[in-house]
């Protein structure tokens with residue numbers, strides 16, 4: 001297994017999220033992208049919990065290389 005998280009897609013997930021907590025998949029192995037499904041247990045990575053305080057549209061990183069987890073920061077354009 002590589003030392004880096006798996007690149008799921010070289011683009012963000014555009015989602016309308018409601019007010020609650022979410023767990024963003026940081027390992028890239030989840031089958032429920034961009035959210036955690038427990039698959040990280042076979043990897044060195046852990047999911048990132050984040051809270052949405054008002055319903056809004058977000059762009060969650062799909063390449064798992066962002067420096068602004070869990071949000072896309074444009075890094076995917078250079079992969």
Ligand code: FES
Nearest residue numbers: 062063072075076
């Ligand atoms: S999808 Fe990862 S930085 Fe944009």
